[in-house]
Amino acid sequence: MIRVQRDDFDVGAELGRLTGGNTAIGGVCVFVGLVRDMAPADKKGADKVGAMTLEHYPGMTERQLERIDREAHGRWPLEETLIIHRHGRLEPGDRIVLVAAASRHRQAAFDACQFLIDWLKTQAPFWKVEETPEGARWVESRASDDAAAAKWTSTERAATK
Amino acid sequence: MKVLYFAWLREKAGRAEEQVAPPGTVTTVQALIDWIRERGGGPADALGDMAAVRVAVNQEYAMLDHPVKPGDEVAFFPPVTGG
Numbered sequence: 306m307i308r309v310q311r312d313d314f315d316v317g318a319e320l321g322r323l324t325g326g327n328t329a330i331g332g333v334c335v336f337v338g339l340v341r342d343m344a345p346a347d348k349k350g351a352d353k354v355g356a357m358t359l360e361h362y363p364g365m366t367e368r369q370l371e372r373i374d375r376e377a378h379g380r381w382p383l384e385e386t387l388i389i390h391r392h393g394r395l396e397p398g399d400r401i402v403l404v405a406a407a408s409r410h411r412q413a414a415f416d417a418c419q420f421l422i423d424w425l426k427t428q429a430p431f432w433k434v435e436e437t438p439e440g441a442r443w444v445e446s447r448a449s450d451d452a453a454a455a456k457w458t459s460t461e462r463a464a465t466k
Numbered sequence: 467m468k469v470l471y472f473a474w475l476r477e478k479a480g481r482a483e484e485q486v487a488p489p490g491t492v493t494t495v496q497a498l499i500d501w502i503r504e505r506g507g508g509p510a511d512a513l514g515d516m517a518a519v520r521v522a523v524n525q526e527y528a529m530l531d532h533p534v535k536p537g538d539e540v541a542f543f544p545p546v547t548g549g
Contacts, residue, residue, distance in 0.1 A: 338549055359548065362472055362541060365525035390548060402549050422549060430522070430541075431548025432473035443474045446545035 306386065307370040309361065311393040314403060323387050324407055330384045333407040334414035336422045342397040355436045357444075359392045359401065362430035366390070373424045377406065380420070381413040388421060390429065420457050427454040467536055469502070471512055472543035475519065480508035487536075495521050496530040498540060518544055 306323075316337060324330050340357060370388050377386060385407040395401060404425065406417035433444040467486050471479040488501045503510045513519060521528050522541040534540055 360473055361548070362470070362522075362525070362543065365522055365541065368525050426549035427546065428527075429548050430472070430543060430546050432544065433547045434473070443544065444547045446547050450549075 307367060307374055307388045307390075309363075309366050309370070309390050309392065311391065313391070313400060314389050316400075316403060319387060319389065319403060320405060323385050323405055327384055327407070329409055330407045331409045332411040332414050333385075333405055334411070334418035336402075336404045336418050337400055338402040338422070340395045340397050340399045340401055356394050356396045357433050357435045358394045360432045360434065361390075361392045365430050369429050370425065373421060373428060376424070377417045377421050381406070381408065381417045383408050383413060383417055386417065386421065388425065390425070390431065392431065423450075423453045423457060426450045467498075467534065468539045469498075469509070470539065470541040470543075471509070472541065474544060475512040475542050478508060478512035484509070493533055493535070494530070495523065495528055495532045495534055495540065498534055499530070513542060520545060 316335065320333060320335065324333055370390065374386055374388060377383060383406055385405075387403065387405040389403040391401055402422070402425070404418055404421045406414045406421060408414045408417070427446075427450055435442045435444060467488065468483060469486050470483045471481065476482050486502075488498060492498050492501050499513050499516065502513055516530070519542050521530070521532070522543075523532050523534060524539050525541075
């Protein structure tokens with residue numbers, strides 16, 4: 306299941322709903338992404354980055370998240386999956402994203418959870434703009450995120466599970 | 467054809483979306499970009515350096531040689547930074 310929303314989510318309640326009633330599930334692996342304070346360590350107080358705003362492409366976002374979700378179900382024996390991604394204005398410490406994968410055995414849950422967040426970060430059309438003392442600044446994509454996603458295009462890891 | 471701009475491309479283009487009716491010779495993403503550049507203004511500035519721009523046609527990622535036709539939704543945006 307996928308959800309794109311402005312509101313916060315309750316991790317415990319979401320996991321309860323995800324696994325409730327399915328006793329075939331032996332484990333659920335969860336990743337929760339938070340807004341990190343982007344200020345350098347030597348800068349405190351007034352110089353800290355404040356909030357950020359997440360913009361997205363309604364329609365394409367859901368389409369890409371569903372694609373990623375389908376891909377995970379094709380690669381691993383999963384009982385349930387959940388992706389929740391927020392948009393709008395968020396403060397440091399706020400939850401941005403939740404990815405959960407539930408399966409009979411833990412390895413598929415661990416691998417699928419990591420796959421989902423790695424692919425989401427490079428495929429789902431979201432953009433972060435930070436509020437800084439110098440004004441708004443669009444966050445640039447990271448080569449390390451591309452590398453993290455690219456490792457899943459090699460199918461050998463999934464094939465062994 | 468509907469053209470969408472996101473993130474800093476939207477700011478540079480000075481608009482989030484527009485309806486366009488390019489000539490019939492515009493049959494690929496690249497031809498659409500060339501046409502928008504020739505037209506000038508904010509959208510031309512936004513598409514000045516395609517190395518920093520990703521494209522989607524009808525909400526699916528697309529390459530520059532991907533076909534476009536009347537009624538399509540074509541989006542231009544920077545590499546994504548969600549998660």
